[in-house]
Amino acid sequence: MLSxxxxxxxxxxxxxxxxxxxxxxxSSLEHYPRGIAHL
Amino acid sequence: MHFTVGRGxxxxxxxxxxxxxxxxxxxxxxxxxxxxxxxxxxxxxxxxSHSHGVALYAFVLDxxxxxxxERIQTLPNMVSIVDRFFSVxxxxxxxxxxxxxxTAAFFAAWTRKEAYLKACGDGLSTPLSQFEVxxxxxDATKIITIAGSTHGIxxxxxxxxxxxxxxxxxxxxxxxxxxxxxxxxxx
Numbered sequence: 001m002l003s004x005x006x007x008x009x010x011x012x013x014x015x016x017x018x019x020x021x022x023x024x025x026x027s028s029l030e031h032y033p034r035g036i037a038h039l
Numbered sequence: 040m041h042f043t044v045g046r047g048x049x050x051x052x053x054x055x056x057x058x059x060x061x062x063x064x065x066x067x068x069x070x071x072x073x074x075x076x077x078x079x080x081x082x083x084x085x086x087x088s089h090s091h092g093v094a095l096y097a098f099v100l101d102x103x104x105x106x107x108x109e110r111i112q113t114l115p116n117m118v119s120i121v122d123r124f125f126s127v128x129x130x131x132x133x134x135x136x137x138x139x140x141x142t143a144a145f146f147a148a149w150t151r152k153e154a155y156l157k158a159c160g161d162g163l164s165t166p167l168s169q170f171e172v173x174x175x176x177x178d179a180t181k182i183i184t185i186a187g188s189t190h191g192i193x194x195x196x197x198x199x200x201x202x203x204x205x206x207x208x209x210x211x212x213x214x215x216x217x218x219x220x221x222x223x224x225x226x
Contacts, residue, residue, distance in 0.1 A: 002093065004224070005201040011223035015055055017083065017100050020216040024106070024200055025096040027048050027225040029089065 002028070048225065049087055052096055056083055073160045086157050088208070095200065097210050105157025106200070107150040108208040117145050124167040132175055140176055146207040148174035151197055155182065158195065158211040172197065180209070
């Protein structure tokens with residue numbers, strides 16, 4: 001897990017997009033085994 | 040495998056917006072391979088980027104959007120990439136920077152340019168040198184010209200995404216609204 005900037009927060013259970021909103025999601029792929037992740 | 044894992048996560052996130060199981064999310068593809076949602080789901084536009092174990096997913100309603108993410112790293116051929124792919128003015132701006140600022144500036148430029156291309160859906164069919172972005176430290180983040188003109192630059196919003204000191208990221212979305220950007224961590 002990166003040391004993320006402070007504006008990143010855990011997502012709520014339900015999410016909805018409003019007009020004039022942009023949602024950016026962060027996800028780490030690093031928990032997948034390296035040998036598999038680089039196939 | 041990163042592609043497969045990333046696409047699975049994309050289905051999951053889209054399923055959360057659409058309140059449907061991930062397997063019911065239906066993709067179609069534009070001519071240059073950019074995926075979009077089919078049928079009644081089509082109002083949500085999205086784009087994905089991943090680099091070195093990190094993925095970013097961008098979502099917006101009814102607008103084209105592109106996102107790009109790159110880990111900052113030393114590239115032995117960075118200067119040749121700049122000289123080959125950047126506009127003449129961008130090359131001058133890049134070479135005028137102190138050497139210790141060039142790597143971060145390069146990835147700022149690259150992510151901003153890639154995000155614009157991805158928003159357009161053109162892939163790399165539009166040469167990177169045909170539009171210009173700011174990238175020098177302290178300069179406001181913006182598109183400067185498109186096809187040699189300032190005409191059309193106000194049709195797009197370009198913003199950096201502050202992720203961590205190790206990465207540069209940016210998104211471009213169609214329209215000049217006062218965008219409210221929410222940054223979610225996906226569990």
